[in-house]
Amino acid sequence: MISLSTITALLCANSVVLASAIPKGGKRALERILDSSLMLSDSSIVESIVATLEDASNSNDTCGSCINRLAIGKSLALVRPDLIPESFENWCVKTAYASNETCNTNFARNTIHSGTTGSNFADMLQLMDPFGYDGTLYCHYKEVRLCPKPVTPNITLSHLWPPKQPRHFVAPEPSANDTFNVLHISDFHVELDYKVGAEANCSRSMCCSPHSVNRIKKESEGSYRGVWNSFYEGSYYDDRNMSYVKGKYVDIFQNSSIWAPATTFGNYQCDSPEVLINSSLNSISEYSNANNVDFEFAIFTGDLVDHDETRYTDYRLTVESEEIVLRDLKSRLKSIPVYTVLGNHDNYPYGELGQEGYGFSNKFTWNAELLADIYEDYNWLDAPTARYARKHYTGFAVDTKMGLKVISLNSNCFYRRNHYAYWNATNPDSFGQWEFLINELVQSEALDQRVWIIAHIPPATDGLPLPSKIFTEIIERFSPYTIAGVFFGHTHYDQFNLLYAGNGSHTIENVVNFAWISQSVAPFIGNNPSWRYYKIDKKTFSVMNGFNFYTKLNETYNNDGNEPIWEFEYSSREGYNISWPAESPLNGSYWHLVAEKVRDDLSYRQLYENYSKRWTPAVPNCSVVGNCLTDYCTLSNFNLDDFEACVAEVHQ
Known part of the structure; x- marks a missing residue:
């Protein structure tokens, strides 16, 4: 009382x-x-x-x-x-x-x-x-546009950096064909309760789990008997020698209520069974060994945990998912350092993260402590860097052996599903993450050191306006001289975001930088599992090429439980048939030309969609009225306000 x-x-x-x-x-x-x-x-x-x-x-x-x-x-x-x-x-x-x-x-x-x-x-x-x-x-x-969008505050953090000098407006020239390789993987989304034979055509959310159901009663026998045959429960890869062990065949057609039974290696409506994740990692190792391609390091741009409904997601599942996938990464990539970020699913509860110093961060420190311990135990980070990550949302800055600095950010700080991002929202840096980023960039600029920035969520996709504006200003200030690359995940698509100078004119002269958005290993929703690696210039750490690999998941539905076949998909330099000097990196100007082709040429728009989803049956037909309308908006906007304005104009 x-x-x-x-x-x-x-x-x-x-x-x-x-x-x-x-x-x-x-x-x-x-x-x-x-x-x-x-x-x-x-x-x-x-x-x-x-x-x-x-x-x-x-x-x-x-x-x-x-x-x-x-x-x-x-x-x-x-x-x-x-x-x-x-x-x-x-x-x-x-x-x-x-x-x-x-x-x-x-x-x-x-x-x-x-x-x-x-x-x-x-x-x-x-x-x-x-x-x-x-x-x-x-x-x-957060409440589905019950209010009109408020005007983004005209706030800046420019007082935290020195004036930009003339030489900082020009990117350094790459060396003469002296390169090394970096692996980029993203969005594993391990589905720990994936069950062979479970419903893959469910009525809600992610499918293929024991609780997946289709709420429409099935009246007749399904069309998959005699067509799909990959129903081997308990299949796995032996950690000792990475060999594939096929499980026990299950006669799933005895269950007449299932519309589409989940097969051994996954389904387009589901997240990744662990066997699919290890298949992707094994394909990387096998390609590396067969082609003498060594990776100096790897970046993982987030999302270890699955998309299941809240009632089936708990603290234990989150911890177990993070531990299992990072263990699998370590066991397959051996001594290769992996620099990681947290995804929006890699928090508990989903998407939430409280600021330090306001009374709520203790609800989330367990995750930073767990992951920093793993990073240090696996020798991905040294002790001082791991110590910083424990106290700063798992963010860190590390100098690689080659001299490149990699800065890892926690994009949940500006995620629109995070409740804590909505209080004192006019504060441009309530998490302190932008000041950390700026300080690292100022230091690197003074040393003529090149930097990569890795995060999970592209700000124009699921961010909030003011953090997106601040992030954009930071990238513009330190590009192209210091920032050699920006890398995201999250969308599950093979994409990129261009950043143009502040006046908003989308010309090649105004290109400032761009961000790579990596494709997912997880097939949810409607994507073929995929990964890529980059050829990197040793002098400037600019990306000279990207090589993309994928597996056609639907071909595993009827392969009698055998391993997926991983194939080379395309190279970023040749894939769009853009005339570009061989000695020049794949910088923002190159991707500007690609974006213009996607905007102006239906065949290029279709090609982009094919690459984006990796040739799945779910790729839209761009010749159909209403399809692929906002592709150019996605590719040509780094800032959220600019992206939303572009989409609004398309739909007028």
């Missing part, structure tokens, strides 16, 4: 604004909570808050309703954050604001057994300004 006199003052601060938006019945409910003479039980407080939220939402003004709910929630969160999850979940279910499952996912209290995000929502409410930029930003991106 508590007195709500303390809540009174907090709610009164918002009462003037609320009063104009809440209907009469809602005002009475709010007055009940504001009555400081009441001594209410927790259940009574929750009941009153639910009624107030319900009335605050009873308006055609979706934006105002969303903001008022945040204000009510903030007032409660400041004194009883523990009641936020129950209050908002009950309101969500009672008003059918979303499905019961979505209400639970978004608002229920999270535990080690449940990755629901209500506790993180409560944390956010305590610190955010509902009536300012924070609230409008949240209601636009």
Whole structure:
């Protein structure tokens, strides 16, 4: 039992604004909570808050309703954050604001057994300004555009770097055919409960797990009997010699309720069984040995954990997924250093990460400590660098043996699904990550050292506007002299993002830099598993070429459980038939020419889509009206605001 006199003052601060938006019945409910003479039980407080939220939402003004709910929630969160999850979940279910499952996912209290995000929502409410930029930003991106997109604050961090000197506007010239190789892999998404014979044509989310179902009752025998035959349960690769061991055949057609049974090495509607991940890693080792291609180091741009629904994802699964995949990487790549980043799935709960110094980071330090320990144990990072990663969201900067600096960033800091990114959102660097990046770049520029930046999420894909603006400014300031490469994952597609000078004109003269976006090993959704490596100039660390490899996953459906066949797909220099000097790196100017071809020529647009999804049956036909419309927007924009403006123009 508590007195709500303390809540009174907090709610009164918002009462003037609320009063104009809440209907009469809602005002009475709010007055009940504001009555400081009441001594209410927790259940009574929750009941009153639910009624107030319900009335605050009873308006055609979706934006105002969303903001008022945040204000009510903030007032409660400041004194009883523990009641936020129950209050908002009950309101969500009672008003059918979303499905019961979505209400639970978004608002229920999270535990080690449940990755629901209500506790993180409560944390956010305590610190955010509902009536300012924070609230409008949240209601636009997190609540499916209930508010119009707010204007991105005109804020910069340029005071943290020195003026750009004339020589810094020119990239150094590469050496004469003196190169080394770097491996790039991304988005494994191990599905630890992948089950051969499980439903691969399920009604929700990721399929091929024991709980996958198709909600439409199957009335007749499926069309896969006699066509698909790769149903070998328990297949694996022996860690001692990397040899493939085929498992036991399962007669999956005895289960007449399955529409499409999951086969041994995966399905386009599923994440990666571990046997597929190890097949990809073995293909890398085999190619390296057969072709005398040594890798100086590897970069992994995030996402170890699968896409399963929140109710099937817990703390144990997250830890186990991270440990297993990193172990597999180490066992196959041996002494090759692997520089990694965290993906949005590599957190628990999904996508969440709290800033250091504001009372919530202790919820997430376990992950940084776990991963930094692994990086150090595997000799991927030395002790001082691992120590930094433990305290800074697993981010780090490392000088490779060749002299290149690799800077690893945690892109969950600017991920739009991260609740903690919505409080004090006008602060351009609440995580301190940009200052870290700038300091490293300033230091390298002074030493004439070239730098690679690796992160998971491209800012134009799933970022937020202000962090995207700051990131763009940093890349522009230190390109092309210092930044030799930027590398992302996340989309699962083979893509790139161009960055043009600030005036926004997409001309070859205005190209500043670009980012590689690596294809995924995971087939979800509709992609062939793939990996690539780069040929790197030893002097400038610029990419001279990229070589892409893939396997046709659908050909493993009927190969009697045998190993996938990994094939060379294309080289980045020759794949688009662009005339380009052999001695020049594949820089932003090269990819500008590719992007123009994709924009102007249907055959190039189709070729890009083929490469993007690696020739799967799911590749769209770009000659069909409405398909492939935003491809050029994706390729030609690094900044989120620019990308969204481009897409809006396409759809006008």
